[in-house]
Amino acid sequence: MAAVTIRNLPDETLRALKKRAEQSGRSTEAEMRMILQNAVRPRRGMGTVLAEIGRKHGGVEYPKARNRSLVRPVNFES
Numbered sequence: 001m002a003a004v005t006i007r008n009l010p011d012e013t014l015r016a017l018k019k020r021a022e023q024s025g026r027s028t029e030a031e032m033r034m035i036l037q038n039a040v041r042p043r044r045g046m047g048t049v050l051a052e053i054g055r056k057h058g059g060v061e062y063p064k065a066r067n068r069s070l071v072r073p074v075n076f077e078s
Helices: 011-024 028-040 046-056
Strands: none
Touching: 011 028
């Protein structure tokens, strides 16, 4: 695995990273690694996530053909 050195990191940023790491139960190094991995990981949309969950649990069967009949508009005047 590669090693990275970050120079000129402001003290305030390092303190914030250490605090964040402590709150999440990780070392400062592990927290920085997690932040970097999340920053470059491709994002999946909500629809993709929900579709994956559906497939994981057996999916849903939909009818092959849609009902394409015309729909009459609602008349609110009596």
